[in-house]
Amino acid sequence: MSEEDPGPVPIDIVGDIVSVPCFLGLRLVNAVVSSVPGLAVDIRWYPFQIAPDLPPEGMDRAAYLAQTYGADQVEAVLAQEAESAREFGLELALDRITHQPNTFLAHRLIRFAYGFGVQTQIVERLFQAFFLQGLDIGDRAVLIALAAKSRLDPAAVEAFFAQGADIELLEKEMSDIRHAGVSQVPRFTFAGKEDIIGLQPADIFADALFNSIEG
Numbered sequence: 001m002s003e004e005d006p007g008p009v010p011i012d013i014v015g016d017i018v019s020v021p022c023f024l025g026l027r028l029v030n031a032v033v034s035s036v037p038g039l040a041v042d043i044r045w046y047p048f049q050i051a052p053d054l055p056p057e058g059m060d061r062a063a064y065l066a067q068t069y070g071a072d073q074v075e076a077v078l079a080q081e082a083e084s085a086r087e088f089g090l091e092l093a094l095d096r097i098t099h100q101p102n103t104f105l106a107h108r109l110i111r112f113a114y115g116f117g118v119q120t121q122i123v124e125r126l127f128q129a130f131f132l133q134g135l136d137i138g139d140r141a142v143l144i145a146l147a148a149k150s151r152l153d154p155a156a157v158e159a160f161f162a163q164g165a166d167i168e169l170l171e172k173e174m175s176d177i178r179h180a181g182v183s184q185v186p187r188f189t190f191a192g193k194e195d196i197i198g199l200q201p202a203d204i205f206a207d208a209l210f211n212s213i214e215g
Helices: 018-034 061-069 074-086 103-116 118-131 138-149 154-163 167-179 202-214
Strands: 009-015 041-047 186-191 194-197
Touching: 009 018, 018 074, 018 186, 018 202, 041 103, 041 118, 041 167, 061 074, 103 118, 103 154, 103 167, 118 138, 138 154, 154 186, 154 194, 186 202, 194 202
Parallel strands: 009 041
Antiparallel strands: 009 186, 186 194
């Protein structure tokens, strides 16, 4: 590969798909990338569970929110999330979310999708399914249906879930990320050197992207 063609700019994102800032952060990255004509990027998603101790079947959403934020703070938290999303032109259907999923199975699907070049598409579909439709993205059938919309073979996804050979690797990856000091998501790394933690203004993302391009 020539110096004139360094290849796609790698953008690594650590996050969870039940996080509003992660949803908006991905939208922001895509918008900034789209503002640079002809720029090629390789976005890769790395797993983080905000609530890793949830039971595999998840739990009641209202109970989870009260437990996490305190019953007297839930309304304010949801209002702030909804307002943040409106700034991106999104109307979150937070009132339709009745179940808080354990996201481990969804992260397995995300990891699987990378090998087929549709990881970012799968992540976006998961965000939309949860925050705009109120679907249970911890449910295997829901995940397989979403995978099919991204042209992944449902039978292959079902077999992947059933086999479980990836589980230990995913658990190690999550553990390594936490041991590396990641405790807040989203976290973005541009070309392995420009880090952004949390949802920041668009110009911060643009600066990080341009700095990574310029080397």
